[in-house]
Amino acid sequence: MPNKEKHNAIIASALALFSKYGFHNTTIAQIAKNIGISAGSIYSYFPSKNSLAKAAITFVTRILAKQLRVINEKEASSQEKITLFVQSYLTFVSKHPEMIEYFFKVYLTNKEIFSEEGKSGFELAQDFINEVEKLIDDGVKSGEFRAGNFYIAFSSIVGILGAITFLSGEKVLDKNLDIYTQDLSNSICRALS
Amino acid sequence: MPNKEKHNAIIASALALFSKYGFHNTTIAQIAKNIGISAGSIYSYFPSKNSLAKAAITFVTRILAKQLRVINEKEASSQEKITLFVQSYLTFVSKHPEMIEYFFKVYLTNKEIFSEEGKSGFELAQDFINEVEKLIDDGVKSGEFRAGNFYIAFSSIVGILGAITFLSGEKVLDKNLDIYTQDLSNSICRALS
């Protein structure tokens, strides 16, 4: 693999275009042109368009997982952690909407791209999911969150954040995203408690 | 097969295949073959593949909106209405997973499919959104839900249900969906109150 900088530039380009136009409406040629390289060049870095989409997901997932890991390792109540996470998440959405939109739009809606041979593409996000699980578990242990089904708790966090992200991307929100931090944290904590 | 019947059969076929394989991985020929008609004849009913996708989403949206309208018109507390809605929704997911998966998939990726037409896929769901708004408003008026930003409340309902639907589609849930009715209603009501 030639060059790490270009590798990342390709991912960034793909991320931006996939999230904007969708995976199937973005061509390799566009991704290449977008960063001033030739289409064939991309194949020195990624063996296929699908693999590029996967690399992009891994890229975003790692960032999200890392952010949450840092928060998980802090000394703070679980409610505070939720707030911190919502905060860092919304900031991230503001700064890199294309990454989050990619995560929610392309990833969730194009299973056929990410899964292979019975293996759910879901596993690509495992790192992030593990951190969410830890966040929930810790809260249950400390008594701040009620014990209950993991998937419902997971849905309460990720679903609410995902939905508000979607609305933001659709430009239906009148204000800046960070305005909603406290209110969203509140709703999530209540849903979990 | 009368006109209207074939029209609906085409939508049902499209719905099933789009949700299973994705819009771009489903061909008009497959949709046609699936119900034993010719590819060309689909164009007697829908002017394009995109228009078929739109008709399908309208079809599903109307069903969801109608279900919620019936519940909204009942004499019941808002909490009970939430439970009723979750219940009817989960039943619907169990019976017609393809419709709900398509519903979420299309909305998440509407840009990909509908972007060129000016009208966002989001707008197509206005009926349904209006009913959700009414559900929330009524709860706020009755004092059961806290007053607050509509979009956050909307996200709390639709986001949580969407997330659990996604997990169900990914086959990561160990049990039947309806098991989660009470727990989910609980989480949603807490998030709103």
Add this chain to the structure above:
Amino acid sequence: MPNKEKHNAIIASALALFSKYGFHNTTIAQIAKNIGISAGSIYSYFPSKNSLAKAAITFVTRILAKQLRVINEKEASSQEKITLFVQSYLTFVSKHPEMIEYFFKVYLTNKEIFSEEGKSGFELAQDFINEVEKLIDDGVKSGEFRAGNFYIAFSSIVGILGAITFLSGEKVLDKNLDIYTQDLSNSICRALS
């Protein structure tokens, strides 16, 4: 499969171009243009370029096998049968050089096209090979040919005819092919006896 006539026209076009320019130097577009249809059209008849090459081999092989079968079924000495076969073969080469050249050039030299999953592409010619075997066996039984290894006898017939065909295709022969009938039959019979 739409239409038998066009199916055969495609095979004929492929045969002519493959034998003239080689498999890899012939494009689907050329094959199509050659008979005035669109490139995509070919894929209604053959799922891939490789499959078209295979169909062409089967086509030629069947003709060769049929010719030899007719001769094998005649009442004649084996030597006479050899002569008849050489005669009919040379006539065929004169009339349809592209078919025979295809057989010897494309088929023999592009194994990767015709074989699949351990299965030797050789089997595509089985019909013809069987007839050659019968021709030899009958001669051995009648005492005209010496008993011996089948593959050597096979090589004596097919190798000699193949080589003269090749030379003919290379335009190094000064005279018409049929001039050589008696001489070739002679050589083959001696090689076998």
Add this chain to the structure above:
Amino acid sequence: MPNKEKHNAIIASALALFSKYGFHNTTIAQIAKNIGISAGSIYSYFPSKNSLAKAAITFVTRILAKQLRVINEKEASSQEKITLFVQSYLTFVSKHPEMIEYFFKVYLTNKEIFSEEGKSGFELAQDFINEVEKLIDDGVKSGEFRAGNFYIAFSSIVGILGAITFLSGEKVLDKNLDIYTQDLSNSICRALS
């Protein structure tokens, strides 16, 4: 690695890969990697892939011509020479099947590879052909072979050997090639006499 040595290593690598996968299914990169050099550096030795193919065929042809020349210069009957040639040829096929397979493959498909250059692949083999001609002429002069058309005699030798080589390459022969030496020589001599 000195100049000449690398030159030959490239030819050997090309020979092995061309014969195994075919000219068009072998990439310059593979040829290079196979001997641990870079793709670009092949162009320091050969101006194009085609020229490399030509150099390879010349290389093999010279070996074959030389072997036959040595035999031609011996004091022996023509029949003995045929046997010697068959023997040395089969040994060569056993030791370097890739060279012989390439030899036949290239000549059969020379149009595909060399056509644009005006000079047919056939001409490249002139050295070898001359030696075959001498072998035949000597036999005719000594009365061992019957006088007749050169091309038929040539086909009898090269066609039979080519066919058995092909069968060997197809792995349809049950035994080692050298087993067939006497039998093959026999057939060839009879065909010529």
Add this chain to the structure above:
DNA sequence: CATGAATGAGACTTCATTCAT
């Protein structure tokens, strides 16, 4: 209205060849 063969535009991908280092 139905059919389905035909079209043609366009996508992904490969690879010989070049050239700056």
Add this chain to the structure above:
DNA sequence: TATGAATGAAGTCTCATTCAT
């Protein structure tokens, strides 16, 4: 001379859409 990243041209194949029957 060596390297190998980059190019760009080309080829296979797909499929929404059309249209003659």
